[in-house]
Amino acid sequence: MKASEKKAKEISKKAKEKQKNILESLKSHGAKIYEDLENGQFPKFSIPSRSVSNIVYDKKLRQYILGNSTALRSAKNSAQLRSFTQLMWLAFFANRLTQEKKSSTLRDVYYSSQAFAIEFDDQSESDNIIVDLEAVTSRPREDFHIFPEERSSIFGDLNIEYTIPGYEGKSMNLSNHPDGYSIGPSLTTAELVDTSAEIVIAIEKGGLFTRFVEEQVDKKFKSIIINTGGQAPRSTRTLLKRLHDEMGLPVIILTDGDVYGEHIAMVIKSGSANAAHLRELTVPDAKWVGVWATDIEKYKLPTIPMTESDIKRCYDLQKDPRYESGIWKKELEVFLRLKRKAELEAFAKYGLTNITDKYLPQKLELAKSL
Amino acid sequence: MSSIKEKFNQISPSEFFYSNRDLAGFSNPTRSLYTAVREFVENALDACDQKGILPDVHLTIKAVDPDKPDPKPYILTVKDNGPGVDAKHIPLAFGTVLYGSKFGLKQARGMFGLGATMAILYGQITTNKPVIVKSCADGQIQNQFEILLDIQKNKPVIVKHTEKEASKKGLSVSICLEGDYSKAGNKIRDYVYETSLITPYATITFDDPKGQKFQHPRFVKEIPPPPTIIRPHPHGIDVERIRRMIVESQFEIPTIDDVMIEKVRKDLGLSKQNLSFTAIMAKAKKKWKNLSRQVRVVIALLSFLKMDFEKLSKIRIEDLDVPNKKLHYWDFGDSQSKTVDMDPESQYYKQLTNTVQGEPLTTFLTKRFQRVGPTTAVKFAEFAKFKPEKRMGTLTNQELVNLSDSLQKFDDFMAPDSSCLAPLGESPLEKGIKKFFNPDFVAVVQRPASAYSGFPFIVEMGIAYGGDIKSGGPHVYRYANRIPLLYDEGSDVVLKVVNDTDWGRYKVKGDPPFIIVSHICSTRIPYKTAGKENVADRQEIERELRLALQFLSRKLAAFMSKRGQAEMAKKRANLYAKYIPMIAEFCTELAGKKKEPNYKKILEELEPVEVKTEKTVEEEKPIESK
Numbered sequence: 001m002k003a004s005e006k007k008a009k010e011i012s013k014k015a016k017e018k019q020k021n022i023l024e025s026l027k028s029h030g031a032k033i034y035e036d037l038e039n040g041q042f043p044k045f046s047i048p049s050r051s052v053s054n055i056v057y058d059k060k061l062r063q064y065i066l067g068n069s070t071a072l073r074s075a076k077n078s079a080q081l082r083s084f085t086q087l088m089w090l091a092f093f094a095n096r097l098t099q100e101k102k103s104s105t106l107r108d109v110y111y112s113s114q115a116f117a118i119e120f121d122d123q124s125e126s127d128n129i130i131v132d133l134e135a136v137t138s139r140p141r142e143d144f145h146i147f148p149e150e151r152s153s154i155f156g157d158l159n160i161e162y163t164i165p166g167y168e169g170k171s172m173n174l175s176n177h178p179d180g181y182s183i184g185p186s187l188t189t190a191e192l193v194d195t196s197a198e199i200v201i202a203i204e205k206g207g208l209f210t211r212f213v214e215e216q217v218d219k220k221f222k223s224i225i226i227n228t229g230g231q232a233p234r235s236t237r238t239l240l241k242r243l244h245d246e247m248g249l250p251v252i253i254l255t256d257g258d259v260y261g262e263h264i265a266m267v268i269k270s271g272s273a274n275a276a277h278l279r280e281l282t283v284p285d286a287k288w289v290g291v292w293a294t295d296i297e298k299y300k301l302p303t304i305p306m307t308e309s310d311i312k313r314c315y316d317l318q319k320d321p322r323y324e325s326g327i328w329k330k331e332l333e334v335f336l337r338l339k340r341k342a343e344l345e346a347f348a349k350y351g352l353t354n355i356t357d358k359y360l361p362q363k364l365e366l367a368k369s370l
Numbered sequence: 371m372s373s374i375k376e377k378f379n380q381i382s383p384s385e386f387f388y389s390n391r392d393l394a395g396f397s398n399p400t401r402s403l404y405t406a407v408r409e410f411v412e413n414a415l416d417a418c419d420q421k422g423i424l425p426d427v428h429l430t431i432k433a434v435d436p437d438k439p440d441p442k443p444y445i446l447t448v449k450d451n452g453p454g455v456d457a458k459h460i461p462l463a464f465g466t467v468l469y470g471s472k473f474g475l476k477q478a479r480g481m482f483g484l485g486a487t488m489a490i491l492y493g494q495i496t497t498n499k500p501v502i503v504k505s506c507a508d509g510q511i512q513n514q515f516e517i518l519l520d521i522q523k524n525k526p527v528i529v530k531h532t533e534k535e536a537s538k539k540g541l542s543v544s545i546c547l548e549g550d551y552s553k554a555g556n557k558i559r560d561y562v563y564e565t566s567l568i569t570p571y572a573t574i575t576f577d578d579p580k581g582q583k584f585q586h587p588r589f590v591k592e593i594p595p596p597p598t599i600i601r602p603h604p605h606g607i608d609v610e611r612i613r614r615m616i617v618e619s620q621f622e623i624p625t626i627d628d629v630m631i632e633k634v635r636k637d638l639g640l641s642k643q644n645l646s647f648t649a650i651m652a653k654a655k656k657k658w659k660n661l662s663r664q665v666r667v668v669i670a671l672l673s674f675l676k677m678d679f680e681k682l683s684k685i686r687i688e689d690l691d692v693p694n695k696k697l698h699y700w701d702f703g704d705s706q707s708k709t710v711d712m713d714p715e716s717q718y719y720k721q722l723t724n725t726v727q728g729e730p731l732t733t734f735l736t737k738r739f740q741r742v743g744p745t746t747a748v749k750f751a752e753f754a755k756f757k758p759e760k761r762m763g764t765l766t767n768q769e770l771v772n773l774s775d776s777l778q779k780f781d782d783f784m785a786p787d788s789s790c791l792a793p794l795g796e797s798p799l800e801k802g803i804k805k806f807f808n809p810d811f812v813a814v815v816q817r818p819a820s821a822y823s824g825f826p827f828i829v830e831m832g833i834a835y836g837g838d839i840k841s842g843g844p845h846v847y848r849y850a851n852r853i854p855l856l857y858d859e860g861s862d863v864v865l866k867v868v869n870d871t872d873w874g875r876y877k878v879k880g881d882p883p884f885i886i887v888s889h890i891c892s893t894r895i896p897y898k899t900a901g902k903e904n905v906a907d908r909q910e911i912e913r914e915l916r917l918a919l920q921f922l923s924r925k926l927a928a929f930m931s932k933r934g935q936a937e938m939a940k941k942r943a944n945l946y947a948k949y950i951p952m953i954a955e956f957c958t959e960l961a962g963k964k965k966e967p968n969y970k971k972i973l974e975e976l977e978p979v980e981v982k983t984e985k986t987v988e989e990e991k992p993i994e995s996k
Contacts, residue, residue, distance in 0.1 A: 030960025037954055037967035040975075075953060078942045085949040085956075092956035118952070 015163040015191070019098060022143050026095045029136065033088065042076035043084075047136050048277055055276045057321045062269070062284040064276040066135070082119075086129045087136075089118045094133065094144035101165045103145045103185035106130065135277040142188055142235055152236040153180035153206075155213050156197050156224030158243075160190040178213050180227065188235040192246050198222040199364070200243050202286075204230060204255040204264055208344050208355070215356040221364060224249065232268050237281045240268060244283050251283050252367050254360075257291030257301065258341035259313045262331060270322055287370045289363040292327070293334035296342045299359070302349055303340035310341065327370075385521055395485075395902070396492045399441035403549030404557050406492065407431070409485035410448035410543055411562075412853060415569060417452035417541065419792070422593055425572040426451040429562065431551060433579045441550040443497050444579065449542035454507035464490060464503050464543070465517045465526020486543070487519075493547035494519055500529045502544040512536035551579050557856055559584060564847055564854035568794060568889060570802045589805050590798045601740040603786035604750075604777045605821050609770050612777075615738050616728060616762045623690060623725065624664045626671070631679055637665045647678050667725050670718035674710050675699070692723050728763030731756050731773075740787040750780050786826035788819035791891045793828045794852065803832045803887060810836030810933070813925040814887075817918050822910035827892035829911070831918040833926055835884040843884040844868055848905075850895040855903050862904040864888045867915045876923045877930035884926070888915065947973060 029045065036043035047070060048054070054067040075084045093112060097104060104112065110126040113119070120126040130141050141147075158174045164186045171193060174181050181187060201223045203209055209227035212218075218225055224243065228236055243249045253268055255261030265288035271281050296303055306314075314336050317323045323332055335341070347355035391397070395405035411427055418425035427450050434443040455463055464487070490501045506512040516530040551558075555578065562576045566586035571593050576584040602611070624630055635641050637660075638653050645653065654661070654669045661669070671687065674697050688698040688707060695712045712719050729737065732747035742750075751758040754776030756769075765773065793816055794802075800814045814832040821827065839845070848855040848864050855862065868886060878884065896906040905911065954969045 026960055027962055030957045030962075033953065033957040034961040034963060034967050037950075037957065037969045037972070040968075040971035042972060043953060043957070075950065078945050081945050081949045085952050088953045088956040088960075092960050095960050116952075 015189070018143075019101075022098050022137075022139065023095065025137050025139070026091055026098070029091060030095075042074055044072055044074035044076070045136065046070040046072050047132060050131070050135060050277060055273050059321075061279070061282075062322075063271040063279070063282045064273045065279070066276050083129065083132075086113070086118055086120065086126070087132050089113065089116055090126075090129050090133050094146065097145040098143075101145070103147055103164070105147055105149055106141075107149070109146060131274075131277070138277065138279070140234060140238065140275075140278050140280060142185070142238060145185065147185050147188070147235055148233050151229040152183045152233055153209065153227045153229075154183055154187070154224065154239070155180035155209070155226075156195070156218045158195040158197065158224055158247075159193040160187065161193050162186055163189050163191060174224075175218060180209065180213065180225070183226075183233070183236050183239055185235075188238055192242060195224065195247055195249070196222060197224045197249060200224045200226060200240065200249045200251045201360075202226045202228050202232070202240060202251060202253045202268060203344075204228055204253075204261060205344055208254070211352070212356060215353055217356055217360065220356075221360070228264065228268070231264055234275070234281055237268055237271075237283070240286070241280065241283050244285065250367070251286040252364070253286055253288045254290055254344065254363070255288070256341070256343045257293060257296050257346070258306070258343075259310055259317065259332070259335055261291065262288065262328070262335075263313075263317065266322060266328065287367050288327070289367050289370070290359070291342055291344060291346075293331045293338060296338060296340065297334075299347070301342040301346040303338070303342045303346070306335070306339045306341050311336070311339065385524070391488065391492060396488060399496075399548050399550040400553040402489075402492055402496075402547065403431075403444060403446070403551060403554045404561065405485070406446055406489035406545065406547060406549075407448075407558050408561060408853070409489045410446070411565065411574070413486050413543075414448055414450035414452060414541070415565075415572060415852070418450060418572070419593065419596060421453045422596060423452055424588060424591070424593060425569070425574075427572060427574045428577075429575065430577045431549075431558070431579050432577075433551070434546065436579065440552045441548055443499075443546055444549045444551060445544060445546050446493075446549075447542060447544040449540065451538065451540045454505040454539045454541050455503075456507050457505065457511075457513040460503055460505055460513060460515050461517055461526040461528055464501055464515070465519050465528075466524050489547070490517075490545055491519055491521070493545035496548035497546040499546035502542075504542040504544075506536040506539050506541075509539050510536065560856055561854055562586065564849075564856070565852075567802045567806050567847065567887070568799075568849045568852045568854065570794075570798050570805075590801055592798075594792055594795050594798065597792040598789045600787050600790040601738060603821050603826060604735070604739045604742060604780070604783050605786070607774065607777055608823075609774045612770060612774055616734075616765070623671075623687060624667060626668060626682060626685075626687060628683060630664070630668065631683055634665050634668050635679060637661055644680065645678065647672070647676050650678065663725075666721055670721040671697070673716065673718040674712045676710075690722060690726055692726055695719070723761070726763065727761030730759040730761060732758045734762045741784045746782060746784075749782060750776070753780050753782075786819050786821040788826055788828055790893055791819065791826060791828050792852075793830050793891045794889060796830070799830055799832050799887065799889070803834050803885075807834050807839050807885060808837040809834035809839055809885075811926065811929040813922050813929075815918050815921050817914050820910055820914050822892075822896070822908045825892055825894045827890060827895075827911060827914070829914040829918050830889040830891070831915070831922055832887040833884065833919075833922040834887075835878075835882070835926060835929065837883070839883040839885055841881040841883045843882045844873070845885045847885060847887045849887070849889040850897075850902075850905055851891055852889070853902065855905070857903040860904075861898060863907040863912050864890075864905065864915060866907060867912060867919055870916075871919060871923065873923075876927040877934065878926065886919070886922075888918075890915075 032045065033043040048066040049069040049071045050066065054069045055064055056067050057063075058065045073080055073084055073087075075081055090109070093109065106127055107123060109130060110120055110123040113126060120129075130146060133144065134141055154174055155178070156175055159171055160174065161169060161171045167186065197218070199221065201212070201217065201221070203212065203225065206227050206229060209225060212225045217223055226236065226240065232240070240251055244251050251268070253265040255264050265286070268283055269286045269288070270284060271278075275281055291301070295301065314332055317332060323329055344355065347359055350358070396402040407429060411429060414427045415425050427448065430447045432445045434445060466487070493499065493501065500516040500518045503515045503517065504512055512534050514532045514534070515528060518527040518529055520527050559576070559578070562574055562584055563586065566572065566574045570590040571588050573588045574586045578584070638650070638657055640650070640653065651669070651673060658666070672682065675682070675685070677685070684702045686700045686702070688700050690697055695714055697710045697712055699708055700706075701708050712722070728734070731751055732744060735742045735747040735750060736744055748758050751760070754773060756773065796814045796816050800812055803809065803812050803814070812832065812834040814830070817829040819826050819828045846865060846868050848862060873879070873882070890905060890911065896908050896911070898904050898906045950969050950973060954966045958966045
């Protein structure tokens with residue numbers, strides 16, 4: 001009991017530390033702008049360039065990162081004045097959110113701006129400014145309590161402790177509710193206390209997630225099951241990373257047997273070019289275990305033909321340095337050869353539980369050797 | 371078959387106009403009321419212009435019975451402060467058609483005062499009321515006439531004539547006519563308004579039937595220089611015109627009768643003396659310089675006849691055969707025809723050839739046309755392949771045609787003399803535009819004089835942007851000889867030129883607030899119709915309009931781009947003024963400070979330099995040959 005109390009204190013301390021860091025970072029940026037104005041100068045700051053030419057693949061980090069080129073944003077430039085002000089407001093707004101420990105969504109941000117007479121033409125403009133803030137501070141927006149709309153969920157024997165206001169110190173076991181727990185701000189910021197699981201299985205689809213819970217995959221394979229809901233949201237990727245880094249759990253990924261599925265796995269593993277300015281979002285050791293193109297032949301899965309855009313996507317990915325070797329390269333080639341794809345549900349051909357009874361154990365076994 | 375004998379009756383001008391009144395703009399009550407207003411106002415302005423009087427013109431329209439629906443009889447009165455009309459001319463001037471004072475080659479609003487008589491005629495036809503003319507030409511007595519027109523005889527019928535004392539010169543004409551003010555009102559108000567723009571030196575007031583007063587006081591104190599009557603320009607003159615000019619220039623050999631001989635004697639101071647031939651010639655030589663042309667011709671003849679006055683009275687000159695150098699005469703004494711040779715070297719021979727064959731070409735050109743000097747005349751002769759000394763009286767029909775063609779084609783004549791024209795001038799035009807529209811930009815130009823078909827003309831144009839001008843431009847104000855043209859604009863040459871312009875090229879976009887004022891002055895405006903509402907597209911006029919418009923449009927473009935820059939600068943400044951305080955507000959909280967940073971310094975630095983809206987005026991160009 002004493003030990004857990006101590007741990008709770010530690011958790012709280014850690015969370016406070018993080019919040020303090022974030023606030024310090026925002027404050028230092030604000031102070032610089034303030035100083036410029038006070039000195040009668042146009043405020044300016046530099047921001048890592050996010051242009052395509054400045055996005056490079058770092059083999060060591062196994063992810064895309066931004067190169068060295070930076071762009072100067074100055075309030076003197078009338079063309080940048082508006083976005084400059086928007087960014088200042090966002091920093092100001094994020095500061096309030098962080099201090100008050102209130103969460104918001106991307107859409108909230110878009111609407112909140114209007115209370116301050118800040119104009120965004122549409123949400124994509126405000127989303128873009130949010131990315132600017134991430135780039136300037138090198139922190140994901142979740143740190144500033146800005147979250148995307150939720151659609152991913154988690155299930156399994158994992159104890160957590162909330163840090164959000166009103167729930168501080170309250171703990172929860174994530175296997176209590178069979179529909180799973182949606183991965184929102186409270187889960188993303190919660191402390192991961194302990195788990196009996198030995199592996200994390202990320203799965204692309206909600207339907208399969210439900211089946212895995214039903215078939216007690218969590219118990220049978222001592223696993224935590226995560227539904228990524230297609231391309232994994234950043235909060236989910238953050239959580240995956242934390243499960244891997246903080247709890248020491250390996251991560252395997254199951255997707256549909258097509259080029260998009262392959263890339264969903266790749267993004268969890270090594271991030272996306274869009275988020276090249278952030279480094280806390282990847283699980284380089286995550287393993288994609290299926291459905292591979294070779295599985296389609298091996299398991300004689302029912303298939304559907306690839307569309308033209310599927311094929312184009314294959315060629316596009318072939319140019320990506322991450323697809324230059326290993327299974328990534330090999331599977332892509334097979335997809336191109338087959339020109340057909342198969343969904344996870346295709347295993348239902350052999351019975352509804354075939355995927356959990358037969359396919360999954362084989363893949364888990366295989367994963368150890370990957 | 372029965373033969374029908376056609377009856378040919380001569381009709382009077384009044385009758386002719388009565389049956390063709392549509393041509394003159396009296397087609398319906400609306401148009402007629404408007405046309406009548408125009409004719410009287412223009413007459414009043416013309417009368418003042420000619421005497422250099424700053425015009426005060428008062429127009430009143432009153433319904434005879436205000437409660438009746440339109441169309442109905444109206445009393446139209448126009449009163450001016452002009453020179454008035456002499457009492458003895460009034461009945462003819464206002465009671466006959468084709469009687470007037472405006473003749474000659476110079477610019478005036480109307481010709482011959484025809485339109486006014488038409489209005490009077492129309493009034494009489496529709497209401498059977500006489501015209502009331504009050505005129506004071508001497509500043510002392512005002513003559514008041516009530517006149518009806520006898521249409522068939524084209525003669526005035528004086529209904530009433532009274533006199534009374536007066537203190538000011540001026541004329542007032544009042545007619546009763548059927549009109550439709552509810553429909554014509556807009557046009558009449560526009561007409562008065564637009565007239566006052568092009569006549570800035572006139573005060574024009576208008577009391578309308580509804581009791582509204584429209585006042586347009588003068589805002590320019592100088593009258594533009596009045597036009598003068600001048601000789602024609604060689605460009606565009608036709609064969610018929612040349613033929614008439616040659617006839618005018620030729621001098622008939624005078625009939626040598628007793629009266630003529632007496633005149634010669636008197637001029638030589640020999641009334642009482644009977645001198646010998648030699649003595650007469652000696653005397654003539656002495657007095658040559660003071661002799662009239664007629665007398666000189668007689669002396670020249672005498673030099674070959676070698677006679678005294680006694681003998682001269684007994685002969686008759688039959689023919690002067692210049693090419694064969696023979697002089698034929700009939701001797702009453704001998705009752706036979708006789709011939710003498712003429713010595714071509716004699717100075718008297720020259721005198722006679724001049725008389726018979728007309729002037730040499732070069733003299734004809736320099737004397738009969740405007741702005742042709744001896745050098746130009748010789749150059750022209752060479753161009754037209756005529757000998758410079760070619761006698762005008764000896765031209766064949768073909769040569770006449772060649773001459774006429776060459777006159778039109780020769781490019782080295784100077785531009786026509788514009789002194790017969792009375793443009794408003796750039797400065798008054800600009801003042802007018804500024805007063806009427808209070809624009810952000812105005813530019814005016816007066817083109818050099820040009821000619822079409824021998825008639826000189828000048829194009830004046832103004833362009834203005836912004837200010838009180840309504841959007842949806844260009845709004846075009848068309849004038850000809852200081853008359854606003856309001857009807858039938860669709861087919862007008864000015865509109866054609868304006869519509870051909872790609873305004874985007876001049877940075878004028880969208881729904882621009884801008885106007886164009888175009889004024890064509892000419893001794894004869896080529897109207898398309900007798901209603902004087904639209905100008906025909908003569909190539910020469912179109913060209914001048916185009917050049918004027920291009921010149922002004924370029925100025926407008928320069929203004930627009932400057933204005934664009936100024937607007938950009940202003941926009942930028944507004945942008946800073948909006949955003950910098952916001953940045954300050956946000957960073958203050960972010961930096962954890964209480965007081966906002968002093969950002970005013972930055973904004974002050976940015977204070978845009980006040981860009982004045984430029985009002986361009988071209989330097990007044992001297993009008994050639996004034």
